[in-house]
Every structure is written in C-alpha cells, then in structure tokens.
Amino acid sequence: MRSISLYTERNTVIHAMDPISKLFYILFALLIPIILPSIKVSIVCVVLGLIFLLVARVFKKTIPVFSFVFLILLTVIIIQGLFRPGNQTTLFHFGPFTLYKEGLMFAFGVAFRVINIVSAFMILILTTKPSDLVESLVRKGLSSKIGYVIISVFQIIPEMMSSMETITDAQRSRGMETEGNLQTRMKAFLPLLGPVILGSLANTKERAMALEVRGFNSKGPKTYLLEEKKYRYSKVVQWGILLGIACALAWRILV
C-alpha cells in the first residue's frame, strides 16, 4: 500500500533517536529565536537544523518543502523590503521601487525563524515513523484513542486513494470515459465521490466493530506490540536541550 507519510528509511544517528527527543528539539527551535531575537542566533539555529538534516541524510527530501516555503518567504522579503513602515535606509532602486534596509532585515529575521521551525519539524517527520511517534506519545500518557485517530489518518487516506483508483477502473470498464481533457475528467470525478465516501463510511463501521472485538475499549492496562525504541542518550539530549533553553533565558534576563 502507498503511504502518505514522508518517513524515509535510513540508518543514521538521528533515526536511532527517540521521537520525544526530537519533539524537544522542535521546542528548542521554536523558543530560542523568541528568547534571543538576534538574527545571529537565528542563523546559528538554522545552520544547526540543516546539519541535523544532512546527518540524517534526508536533505534531498526537504527540497520540495523548502522550495514551497521559499516561495512564500520571497513575497515576505519583497513586501517588507519595499513597504515596511519605518523603512528609511535605501539599499537600491529598481524602476519606481526602492528597497530599504530595515524592512529587508526584518524580513530576513522572519525568514530564518520560519526555516528554522520548518527544518526542526522536517527532522521529526522525515526520520520518525508516524506510528513510532504516536506510540511514544501514548507511552507518555496520551490517550490511546487520540493516538488511534492520528495513526488511522495515515492509513485511511492512502486506502481512500486506492479505492478511488479501483472504482475509476470499474467505471472505465463499463464505458465511462475518464481519460482525456479536463471536462471529461471533471465529469468522471463527481460520480466517484459517492462510492468512495459511502464506502469509507461503511468501512468506518466495520473498523469500529473490528476494534471493539479486539478489546479497544477495555479498561485494563494495555501492552504494546512493538518494543519501545530506546535511545541511549535520550535523557542527555533532552536535559541538554532544556539546559540550553534555560541558559538562553538567563542570558536574555541578565545580559
């Protein structure tokens, strides 16, 4: 079955790390630039994030995501560079437009923070199986029902996609034109929705019963099918990150 998860199988240090530590790193990447708003700190964080992505050997996979993010950031840079209130120092002119230093610096600040946060999330998403992440959250006390909902999204969407394909095949087999120009394809798409959605709803009922039969709602303590993914240095990493945040706070308050 196809998967909508972006998880990429690799054998690296980052992959071996437990999901919770990676969540800590996201917290770190979110908080540090807020605590220390200097653009230099943001740059350091971005470089750190990129290094982790390289170490995890998933940098290539981030390119489509980053190119989308860059597109949005580019508009931010243009708009802020040209029109931010408080723009004074002219950098250069092109045609009737003037690019200002203040707006540009502000936009770069925003850009680095966004890249920083995106790369922190990419580290988590690209190197962690969704089921591993959810399972470790459930171990930490997340309700197993919510955990199931999150995991099932990753299963149901590919399932709907493949059932859509089968139903299209069935319709084509019975003489419905589904290939060709946009109009034909639109016309073919609408009658698809009924069976796909109804089918998914019907599946939901069956799935609920199947879960119930296997004791989903049982009150007793649950065990796990998979062994917990243990990372030797997870405590060190987590405490290190907390310490880093504390140091940043102290720096901000004292200096």
Next chain:
Amino acid sequence: MITVSNLSYAYQKGNPVLIDIHLNIDQRSTAIIGQNGAGKTTFVKLLKGLLKPFEGEVFIQNQQVKNRTAAELAKIIGLVFQNPNDQIFKNKVLDEVMFGPLNMGIDKQQATENAMEALEMVGLHDKLDMNPHDLSLSEKKLLCIASVVAMDTNIIILDEPTIAQDYQGKETIKKVIKTLKEKNKLVMTIIHDMDFVAENFERTIVFNEGKVILDGDTRFVFAQKDILKSAHVEAPEITKLGEKLGYRKTFLTIEEFIDYKNQERNL
C-alpha cells in the same frame, strides 16, 4: 479473438509481474488459473486497457489495445470485478445494470431490455428497486455479472465469479456462462475453484510467476500433474480421485466418472 504477443508488465521497475507472454485466445471458453500473485489479474487488466503494457502488443478483434481508452474497449470486452463493492455505484439494482449499456450509447429502451434480460438470467429481476448495497454478497456478485452481461460485449471476463456463492449461486453462474457460450461470446475467467473450471471451461491457461507454463484443453491441462504441482495448483477433486484409483483417463466431472464406472460394470 485476442492476440497477445511479447507482453511484459511491471508495477515497479525491476519487479516484473508478467514476462514475455504470447497467447492466442480463440472462441473456446477459457479459464486462467495459478497461485495468488501469478499475474492473472494484471494480465486481464492489460486486456481490458486498464493498464498499458510496458512491452509487447495486445490485439482484440484486430484492434490494438494500446491506442484505445478503456471506455472505448468497454464495447467489446466486459470485466466483472472480483470485489462487487468496487463496482457498484448506483442506488437501484436496475440503474446499476443500465449504467454500462447507457454509457455505450445504447438507447434507453434497449438498455432497459438488456438489463431486464440480464437480471432475469441471474435471478434478480424481482429486486429491481432495491438498493444494491442491501443485497447479500453473493447477490451483489450476481448483480455485477448481470451489469456486465447487459452490455452485450463479445468478450466477458469474470474475476473469481464463484466467491461467496453457495450451490444455488454457482448453478446460476454456470447457467449464465452456458447462455453466453450459446450466444457465441468468449467467456474467460480467473478462478481458484478447479471443480468449476473442469465443469465449465474448455481451455485452461496456467500462470506461474508471470509466465504461462501450461496452456491447452482443460482435460489435457489437468492431466499434467507435475507441472500443476510446480505452479502450486491442484487438479479438481474428481480428477485426483480418478488418478488415485489408477485410471488412465482424466475425469473432469462427477457425471463423467459415474458414466465411466457404469460402463465398466456393464462390460
């Protein structure tokens, strides 16, 4: 009616599902058998134009499949899907059966006639206004057969027709196949029910790991014990019984066996 030459297909590169298939399918009713994953369904989808071949050609009644859309091919070749739930999308039994004929451009009156005839054949003519999803699995399967029969194509392929059928259902399907044969249509099937193959199909093709390893008259095919074994296919029960009793003749149906025994006794 169908000519397949040099046909290969793979869903993922380096993992071929069909390798260099050459087949000439004539008017004889034909069963395709083989282990799960042998490439049977893929082969049928290629015939139907639902998949496009990597290599090789498929000609159906002298039309090249590659250059046709599946919808165009629907006029000459019909396919009943394995899982009826994938195929049903109307709210009424009658509408479901009329969907195909109407798509083919048959006028409404003729389409209704075709549909009624097909529904009568499978014994669902008293359930015209029911919602197909309220039918039992075996009835749904029969409905799907009816909705392809109503399209009146020259070739009809049944993917696992006997799934979920009781004795009565199987008898109904046998009757449908017989009627179609009488109308000079080519009936093909993919199936695991060997007794059903022996009773209803003249020619049998055995697929194994993407290749055709055996092809011929059903009686000849079921006599090739060793090749069948290598394809992980078992001969029909009555054939095995005959063989274990030491008869040289290959039996295909129980009637055949009984007749033979009676003759033997009379001698």
